[in-house]
Amino acid sequence: MGHCVIQLVTGPAGSGKSTYCHIMQEHGLAMGPKHRRRIHVANLDPAAEHFRYDVAFDVRDLISVDDVMDELQLGPNGSLVYCMEYLLQNMDWLEENLDNYDDDECVILYLIIDCPGQIELYTHIPVMNKIIDQLRMWGYNHKMVSVFVVDATFVTDPAKFISGSLLALSAMISMQLPHVNVLSKCDLVEEASMDRVLEMESALQLWDVLGGDRASSDGGSILSSSPFRNQLQPPIENSTKQNSSTARRNNRERRWNRLTEAICSLLDDYSMVGFIPLNINDEDSISHVLATVDHAIQYGEDLEVRGADYDDDVGGEVE
Numbered sequence: 184m185g186h187c188v189i190q191l192v193t194g195p196a197g198s199g200k201s202t203y204c205h206i207m208q209e210h211g212l213a214m215g216p217k218h219r220r221r222i223h224v225a226n227l228d229p230a231a232e233h234f235r236y237d238v239a240f241d242v243r244d245l246i247s248v249d250d251v252m253d254e255l256q257l258g259p260n261g262s263l264v265y266c267m268e269y270l271l272q273n274m275d276w277l278e279e280n281l282d283n284y285d286d287d288e289c290v291i292l293y294l295i296i297d298c299p300g301q302i303e304l305y306t307h308i309p310v311m312n313k314i315i316d317q318l319r320m321w322g323y324n325h326k327m328v329s330v331f332v333v334d335a336t337f338v339t340d341p342a343k344f345i346s347g348s349l350l351a352l353s354a355m356i357s358m359q360l361p362h363v364n365v366l367s368k369c370d371l372v373e374e375a376s377m378d379r380v381l382e383m384e385s386a387l388q389l390w391d392v393l394g395g396d397r398a399s400s401d402g403g404s405i406l407s408s409s410p411f412r413n414q415l416q417p418p419i420e421n422s423t424k425q426n427s428s429t430a431r432r433n434n435r436e437r438r439w440n441r442l443t444e445a446i447c448s449l450l451d452d453y454s455m456v457g458f459i460p461l462n463i464n465d466e467d468s469i470s471h472v473l474a475t476v477d478h479a480i481q482y483g484e485d486l487e488v489r490g491a492d493y494d495d496d497v498g499g500e501v502e
């Protein structure tokens with residue numbers, strides 16, 4: 184095995200995983216050979232339809248959701264699970280493809296894998312975790328990092344904010360890898376807000392900046408806009424019923440608020456979910472994300488040891 188780093192890119196549907204992979208590939212090319220890494224992108228999502236990156240290898244060459252839906256008459260979710268379990272039974276396919284790209288002792292292979300985002304594949308049917316375990320057994324332990332991509336626009340909606348943060352936390356816990364949350368689509372966020380976002384460290388601070396308003400001491404608007412609030416409006420028929428239903432509603436609302444507050448405290452007090460903003464139109468932002476991911480996996484720390492593999496006098500070309 185050569186020198187290899189693997190980024191596993193996950194995140195909810197449409198969050199920008201494929202775009203992230205594409206942007207990182209372009210960035211790697213723009214950095215040139217001096218940067219001493221060769222970025223390849225592979226697709227491990229059997230349901231992928233379109234992506235713009237040059238694909239190193241593609242799980243759809245082994246099996247695809249479309250084929251399974253046609254041949255086995257399964258729905259899209261069942262087909263996805265079937266595909267991932269099929270991949271698990273045919274891991275030699277993945278091993279061969281990794282070997283093809285990981286056979287150069289002089290070049291650091293930087294492999295970015297576009298993964299399916301469905302959280303069920305990491306929790307209820309932990310197929311992805313088994314794939315990660317297999318990668319560990321092949322010697323990629325300490326060489327993998329998980330990148331969880333979340334759409335920046337979710338933070339302006341408290342319900343989406345909380346569910347996105349919990350998804351990120353869930354992915355982090357289940358994959359048990361160095362983990363970076365990337366906030367995609369920040370080009371859609373106002374510039375003034377972005378400047379402040381760069382200084383943010385915790386999820387709730389970020390929520391404040393991008394549209395939240397937790398100015399009041401009790402947690403204010405994030406509680407009053409609890410995701411459960413709309414479910415708490417029982418029908419009002421007469422004054423007696425109105426009193427009891429109002430009391431019931433208040434009671435439920437207090438409990439929901441306590442729950443929301445506890446979840447927010449978990450995320451905020453322990454700084455368990457931080458986000459790195461990504462603006463795909465800003466090279467500095469892309470570099471910052473890559474540097475953060477590199478730092479998470481300690482990429483580059485042993486690079487100097489391998490410096491002798493490179494000849495800077497010939498423009499960083501590998502000898």
Ligand SMILES: Nc1nc2c(ncn2[C@@H]2O[C@H](COP(=O)(O)OP(=O)(O)OP(=O)(O)O)[C@@H](O)[C@H]2O)c(=O)[nH]1
Nearest residue numbers: 195196197198199200201202203367368369370463
């Ligand atoms: N403006 C903007 N649009 C983005 C960005 N990232 C993704 N998009 C758009 O969001 C949509 C979904 O992006 P993808 O990269 O396909 O997202 P994905 O997570 O790979 O999607 P699935 O694999 O289908 O789950 C596309 O229309 C992209 O053009 C971004 O950083 N900025």
